[in-house]
Amino acid sequence: MSEPWTKHDMDFLGGRRLRRTRRAGWSRAMVRETVLTPADLIWPLFVIEGHNEKTQIRTMPGVERLSIDLCVEAARAARDAGIPALALFPNTPDHLRSENGAEAYNPDNLMCRALSAIKSAVPEIGLIADVALDEYSSDGQDGLVRDGEILNDETVEVMIKSALAQSRAGADIIAPSDMMDGRVAAIRTALDDTGFEQTQIMAYAAKYASFYYGPFREAVGTGSRLKGDKRTYQMDYANSDEALREIEQDIAEGADSIMVKPGMPYLDIVRRAKDNFNIPIYAYQVSGEYAMIEFAAAAGAINRQGAILESLYAFKRAGANGVLTYFALEVARELGR
Numbered sequence: 370m371s372e373p374w375t376k377h378d379m380d381f382l383g384g385r386r387l388r389r390t391r392r393a394g395w396s397r398a399m400v401r402e403t404v405l406t407p408a409d410l411i412w413p414l415f416v417i418e419g420h421n422e423k424t425q426i427r428t429m430p431g432v433e434r435l436s437i438d439l440c441v442e443a444a445r446a447a448r449d450a451g452i453p454a455l456a457l458f459p460n461t462p463d464h465l466r467s468e469n470g471a472e473a474y475n476p477d478n479l480m481c482r483a484l485s486a487i488k489s490a491v492p493e494i495g496l497i498a499d500v501a502l503d504e505y506s507s508d509g510q511d512g513l514v515r516d517g518e519i520l521n522d523e524t525v526e527v528m529i530k531s532a533l534a535q536s537r538a539g540a541d542i543i544a545p546s547d548m549m550d551g552r553v554a555a556i557r558t559a560l561d562d563t564g565f566e567q568t569q570i571m572a573y574a575a576k577y578a579s580f581y582y583g584p585f586r587e588a589v590g591t592g593s594r595l596k597g598d599k600r601t602y603q604m605d606y607a608n609s610d611e612a613l614r615e616i617e618q619d620i621a622e623g624a625d626s627i628m629v630k631p632g633m634p635y636l637d638i639v640r641r642a643k644d645n646f647n648i649p650i651y652a653y654q655v656s657g658e659y660a661m662i663e664f665a666a667a668a669g670a671i672n673r674q675g676a677i678l679e680s681l682y683a684f685k686r687a688g689a690n691g692v693l694t695y696f697a698l699e700v701a702r703e704l705g706r
């Protein structure tokens with residue numbers, strides 16, 4: 370009688386051994402299905418007023434808000450590392466935040482000054498401008514609020530003005546992150562009517578009402594203002610078919626590319642988007658995902674570098690064309706070595 374682990378009992382394999390290709394490094398390299406390059410990485414930056422100014426973000430260790438001059442330096446470093454584009458987010462000074470969010474379309478606001486300073490100093494890098502009211506309004510909501518209701522069409526009017534100001538300042542890609550209905554078509558038409566037919570739109574098409582945005586809200590100074598939640602416009606995390614409807618709609622309205630956000634908890638959405646639509650798809654590894662990796666690594670629970678690379682490869686494997694990630698510069702440099 371033979372023991373259960375003898376070779377004889379392995380006959381069912383019929384000679385097929387999947388471990389064969391995993392045995393040696395050269396072979397693993399040959400059969401690797403996805404690649405990660407610096408061109409896959411988009412780097413979000415938080416902008417503040419001042420000169421040679423940087424401030425820490427308690428819940429995002431390792432990420433700093435930067436004054437415009439330091440953003441320009443960061444842009445040079447990013448370009449040199451092969452990063453194709455930056456995504457900018459302003460921390461608007463408190464006294465400029467208001468109920469109507471008018472600072473969003475002030476052509477001289479922090480965001481516009483940052484866009485034009487970077488565009489003139491580092492013209493080779495793409496600039497993605499976030500369009501939403503939360504960074505300019507006194508209540509931290511992405512839209513105008515009346516009697517507790519987030520107004521859709523009125524908000525879109527403000528977003529058009531904001532997108533035009535940003536385009537004039539040098540934005541290459543307008544990225545509406547507010548989840549109002551109809552904003553992609555409205556912004557597209559306004560851009561075309563004002564000579565910005567080459568300005569792209571990257572739609573935050575499937576953006577979920579997520580708890581993973583916490584550290585971002587500290588970074589841009591909206592966290593303590595926000596009352597309630599964003600569930601009347603951002604999506605319910607229980608839904609997936611609805612994400613496809615959102616994406617379909619934004620493509621029909623003229624989006625050049627679409628985004629899924631957050632990232633890692635929503636890789637199923639990235640994959641469904643990839644299988645259903647023929648358009649560049651970006652995933653946003655958001656602030657809470659960044660924080661989870663950093664804090665877990667700091668506690669000695671995971672290998673930091675390994676976990677970062679694994680997370681970014683997961684996005685590529687799921688079908689993303691690129692990833693917005695706070696790890697972008699570090700990883701791009703590492704990949705280039």
Ligand code: PBG
Binds near residue numbers: 500502582584656
């Ligand atoms: C809002 C916006 C948010 C993020 C990007 N744009 C936060 C929100 O919707 O509340 C989150 C990004 C991150 O968490 O890293 N305009």
